[in-house]
Amino acid sequence: xxxxxxxxxxxxxxxxxxxxxxxxxxxxxxxxxxxxxxxxxxxxxxxxxxxxxxxxxxxxxxxxxxxxxxxxxxxxxxxxxxxxxxxxxxxxxxxxxxxxxxxxxxxxxxxxxxxxxxxxxxxxxxxxxxxxxxxxxxxxxxxxxxxxxxxxxxxxxxxxxxxxxxxxxxxxxxxxxxxxxxxxxxxxxxxxxxxxxxxxxxxxxxxxxxxxxxxxxxxxxxxxxxxxxxxxxxxxxxxxxxxxxxxxxxxxxxxxxxxxxxxxxxxxxxxxxxxxxxxxxxxxxxxxxxxxxxxxxxxxxxxxxxxxxxxxxxxxxxxxxxxxxxxxxxxxxxxxxxxxxxxxxxxxxxxxxxxxxxxxxxxxxxxxxxxxxxxxxxxxxxxxxxxxxxxxxxxxxxxxxxxxxxxxxxxxxxxxxxxxxxxxxxx
Numbered sequence: 001x002x003x004x005x006x007x008x009x010x011x012x013x014x015x016x017x018x019x020x021x022x023x024x025x026x027x028x029x030x031x032x033x034x035x036x037x038x039x040x041x042x043x044x045x046x047x048x049x050x051x052x053x054x055x056x057x058x059x060x061x062x063x064x065x066x067x068x069x070x071x072x073x074x075x076x077x078x079x080x081x082x083x084x085x086x087x088x089x090x091x092x093x094x095x096x097x098x099x100x101x102x103x104x105x106x107x108x109x110x111x112x113x114x115x116x117x118x119x120x121x122x123x124x125x126x127x128x129x130x131x132x133x134x135x136x137x138x139x140x141x142x143x144x145x146x147x148x149x150x151x152x153x154x155x156x157x158x159x160x161x162x163x164x165x166x167x168x169x170x171x172x173x174x175x176x177x178x179x180x181x182x183x184x185x186x187x188x189x190x191x192x193x194x195x196x197x198x199x200x201x202x203x204x205x206x207x208x209x210x211x212x213x214x215x216x217x218x219x220x221x222x223x224x225x226x227x228x229x230x231x232x233x234x235x236x237x238x239x240x241x242x243x244x245x246x247x248x249x250x251x252x253x254x255x256x257x258x259x260x261x262x263x264x265x266x267x268x269x270x271x272x273x274x275x276x277x278x279x280x281x282x283x284x285x286x287x288x289x290x291x292x293x294x295x296x297x298x299x300x301x302x303x304x305x306x307x308x309x310x311x312x313x314x315x316x317x318x319x320x321x322x323x324x325x326x327x328x329x330x331x332x333x334x335x336x337x338x339x340x341x342x343x344x345x346x347x348x349x350x351x352x353x354x355x356x357x358x359x360x361x362x363x364x365x366x367x368x369x370x371x372x373x374x375x376x377x378x379x380x381x382x383x384x385x386x387x388x389x390x391x392x393x394x395x396x397x398x399x400x401x402x403x404x405x406x407x408x409x410x411x412x413x414x415x416x417x418x419x420x421x422x423x424x425x426x427x
Contacts, residue, residue, distance in 0.1 A: 004278050007143040012192045013134040019188025020150050023085075026181025028158025029165070030092050032259050033174040034109065035244050036166055037099060042106045047245055047375075049106060051364020054240050056113040058353045058360070060121040068122045069212050069346025073339065076199065077130040082189050084123035089182030091116045096175030124353070125346035132333065132341065133197045141282060141330045148326045149273035152318070155266035163259020212343025215336075222332055222344070224284075224390070226351050228291060229328050231386040233352040234359035236298060236379035237321060239265065241363050243314070245372035251307040264311045268318030276326040282334070287327045291387055293320035298380035302373045325352075 008014045035050060043049045061068075072080065095112050098104040135143045165174040216222050243265070247258040276282075297316035304310035329348070336344045367375045 003142070004274055005146065007135050007139045007146055010135055010139075012196055013131075013143060015188050015191050016134060017146060017150055019185040020147070021153060022184035023181050024151050024154025025158045025161070026092075026154075026178040026184075028154045028262065029162040029174055029181075030095075030178030031240060032159045032162035032262060033166065033171045033178065034095065034113075035240055036162075036255055036258070037104065037171045037175075038106070038109055039244055039248070041099075041171065042104065042109065045248060047241060047364040047367035047372075048361065049364075050241050050244060051238075051360040051362075051367075053109055053113045054238070054360040054364075055358075056110055057117045057120070060114070060117040061124065061350045061353045064118070064121045065346045065350030066212065066343070069125050069343030071122060072125040072129060072342030072346060077126045077133060077342075078189065078192065078194060078197065080122060080126040081130060082186065084119050084126065085182055085185050085189070087119040088116060088123065089179055089186070091119065092175060092182065093179035096172055096177075096179055099170075099175055100172035121350075124349045125342050128329070128333070128345045128349065129341045132338070133199050134192075136198075137334075140334060141276075144330045144333065145273050145276035145326050148276065148322060148329075149270055152266045152269035152273055152322060156263050156270055159259040159262030159266070161259075163256040166255040166259070212340060212347050215340050216344060216347060219335070222335060225287070225328050225331055226348065228287065228386065228390065229324070229348070230351045231382055232291065232294070232321065232324060232379075235363075235382035236294060238360055238363040238375065238379065239314075239317075241360060241367065242372065242375040245367050245375060246301075246310060247307075249372045251310070253307060257307070261311055261314060265314040265318040268315035268320075269322040270318075272319045272322035273326060276323060276330075282327045282330040284331075287324060287331070288387065288390070290320050290323035290327065291383055294324060295380050295384040295387065296320075298376055298383070302377035302380060328352075 008017065034053070038050050038053050039045055091112050095104075095109065098108050131143045131147060132140055162174050165177065216226070239262075243261045244258060247253045247261055251257075294317060297313055297320050301310055301313035301317060304313050332344060332348050333341060363375045363378065366378060
């Protein structure tokens with residue numbers, strides 16, 4: 001089997017991945033449908049309302065991170081995923097029924113976004129760390145990249161299907177179709193052979209939910225990754241808002257062309273995920289270069305004169321941002337002790353997605369006041385400035401290399417010659 005798809009040779013992961021592809025397609029259909037309802041049916045193209053909905057979806061990740069990570073490390077991840085996926089399927093069903101029956105109001109979608117966010121806050125760390133229970137350590141980076149490929153295959157197909165469905169039958173049936181796809185991932189979870197899983201040691205007794213914070217505080221390599229991922233997630237990854245605003249306000253396009261933009265961006269993301277699956281150990285150099293690429297691509301998107309040049313820039317944004325995300329995710333997981341992984345990944349997800357409650361309303365306000373192009377431009381500026389600061393810090397500390405002994409306690413060694421990969425990454 002090709003090294004790109006090595007993890008698919010493992011039965012449990014193969015079944016899980018197939019169910020996830022179907023669910024991911026539905027999830028992206030649901031996102032497009034939700035945004036279109038809020039933007040065109042419940043408001044008069046209010047960027048602020050769309051920003052609030054987006055923010056409410058991610059706020060629980062920020063507030064609940066210490067406890068969701070603790071729950072992930074304490075209880076079986078397989079069981080947690082069955083519960084969270086069932087709840088997410090029910091919230092999707094509720095949204096579809098509200099639209100189909102003509103009873104939907106804006107506050108309904110605010111409430112559903114918050115409920116979805118609570119379920120997702122528990123689902124994300126469990127889903128991220130469950131991968132390490134299905135595959136051996138030497139295939140973990142490959143499995144993480146394939147998960148991203150699955151997510152972005154859904155992103156490639158889902159928005160285009162949603163655009164066609166919205167134009168043909170409306171937003172209500174589109175949202176209901178998303179709810180049905182959750183049956184695929186629930187069925188896959190039920191089909192897994194639990195005897196072939198390799199569960200991480202579970203926390204027992206009075207393990208503290210704040211231990212993840214204390215653990216990360218002593219890991220400057222992980223902190224560096226988290227800082228970069230926070231800025232990208234808060235200011236650069238608000239494409240739910242920016243694509244909708246650019247499509248409708250700047251280029252005057254409808255639902256089909258709006259959905260097509262999401263699929264075009266996913267072409268770049270999917271390509272990045274497949275390239276990441278072929279790479280071995282993730283490196284800090286790749287992470288930094290991908291953020292440079294994102295800054296350039298986001299700048300081009302903000303200045304794009306036509307719909308199609310904007311679409312091309314979005315594909316480059318997808319390539320750069322997904323390379324950043326898969327590299328950062330793999331770096332953090334592979335440098336964290338198994339019994340701490342749930343709490344650290346909950347913190348990682350909180351920092352990456354939890355910045356959205358801060359960024360999304362701000363980006364929505366910027367769109368209302370300064371115009372749609374600035375919703376993308378502000379992300380390019382924020383990421384670019386952060387890269388300058390990080391580059392300066394690395395230059396000042398280029399004689400410090402962080403190494404690891406048995407992946408447990410980091411030690412700092414001062415060496416006489418500058419290294420070429422400093423500090424040796426956090427995953």
